[in-house]
Amino acid sequence: MRIAELSRRADVPVPTIKYYLREGLLFPGERTSHNQAQYTEAHVRRLRLVRALIEVGGLSVAATREVLAKMYGPGMSVLDSAGKAQFAMVTPRPVIEDEAWEAATRHTDELIERLGWRVRATNPARQTLASALATLFRLGQTDQLKLLDGYARAARQVAEADLAQLRQEHDPDTLLETAVIWTALGDVVFSALRRFAQEDASYGAAAQERPAPNGTPEKPTTPSGQDTSGKPTAPSEGQAGRRR
Amino acid sequence: MRIAELSRRADVPVPTIKYYLREGLLFPGERTSHNQAQYTEAHVRRLRLVRALIEVGGLSVAATREVLAKMYGPGMSVLDSAGKAQFAMVTPRPVIEDEAWEAATRHTDELIERLGWRVRATNPARQTLASALATLFRLGQTDQLKLLDGYARAARQVAEADLAQLRQEHDPDTLLETAVIWTALGDVVFSALRRFAQEDASYGAAAQERPAPNGTPEKPTTPSGQDTSGKPTAPSEGQAGRRR
Structure with missing residues (x-):
């Protein structure tokens, strides 16, 4: 696939893909002419991984490069590679x-x-x-x-x-x-x-603030106090609602 | 106490304290002259809280101000205040x-x-x-x-x-x-x-990768394979060590 298709498939903008290529976060595609290259499913997958590391893991580009190097370093078991990547x-x-x-x-x-x-x-x-x-x-x-x-x-x-x-x-x-x-x-x-x-x-703790007759709360209380059915309720704001 | 003592006690530099005062993260001391104020234990405590929110919670100054406002907002129970602060x-x-x-x-x-x-x-x-x-x-x-x-x-x-x-x-x-x-x-x-x-x-998983004669691992293995005593070991690098 061309870079435009890769961009669409991995949901990563073309300029970002080019940046990742320059920074070594993505391996190059197979060059088919002076200014075109072909990419594969492996590129889609790597791009998704890179995005997840950066967005979810909160990693910098440099840290991501380091993690990838540990993940795909030679001659180690999968768990060993994962462990090293996690350290990084x-x-x-x-x-x-x-x-x-x-x-x-x-x-x-x-x-x-x-x-x-x-x-x-x-x-x-x-x-x-x-x-x-x-x-x-x-x-x-x-x-x-x-x-x-x-x-x-x-x-x-x-x-x-x-x-x-x-x-x-x-x-x-x-x-x-x-x-x-x-x-x-x-x-x-x-x-x-x-x-x-x-x-x-x-909510249970709020109920315990006002002891029930037998010393333990039977039902959760809510800010309004209107729903005492013990079922889940979703008050509009605040937490552990009972005001004092 | 003066601001220098407050700085020492809370381990926060004087310029940072002045910044927090301007930003409303710390309440003012009692003014004793044109350019001096007295601070109390309450200031030490608040400063430590602010530092913890910023450094551990990773909050911005604006977010910290919001959290403090929720914490010390009027007329709510402690759990309610804590819940609102956590939302913020x-x-x-x-x-x-x-x-x-x-x-x-x-x-x-x-x-x-x-x-x-x-x-x-x-x-x-x-x-x-x-x-x-x-x-x-x-x-x-x-x-x-x-x-x-x-x-x-x-x-x-x-x-x-x-x-x-x-x-x-x-x-x-x-x-x-x-x-x-x-x-x-x-x-x-x-x-x-x-x-x-x-x-x-x-380590247990690595041992399981190579089944013991009875099908379950008896002892953890290590990357070097030298310590098979089953005791905790601390190999120098990598994780779940056994190479393949």
């Missing part, structure tokens, strides 16, 4: 090496030790976690540290489901693309579902 | 309203319906989830949709643990700050733990 997907955060950072790093090491998980010293998520914990230490919100083990259990569940799902895929290229994209997308999906769960759970 | 923390993504987007929106609505969760139509996480699912549809990775229910269960677990932890806090100001900051931080923490779990689980 983490943007290092600036670190302030204060006392909070030291405590957070120690806490991260201890957590991994306690879980008994094999996590390489080079896994960039160690720094991600330590940065987040350092913020908790700086804000004095150390009670939240008690939540870590529960978060780890939940993370383990989804990681194992991810892996079981990946094992269903037998085409190595698809497996690799899925592993890399889903690592980024799964975070976004989980974050959205956590917001949903927070909203739903907070 | 989500940055809307550009939406391409194609077939994939329509399918993703429908899928999001059906998921919420199936879960029986009360999620307001205005909850911006609906758009976050639909955007992520639209990417799956565009990439043809619809097998990953099967993972949604498991992700929802995991999200529900952490959301309930979050809420139980929040209930331990009786000071309304601390509760509000914790609820808002932890919403952002918890995503980062979960994402890091998911990377840890992926790495650890992938």
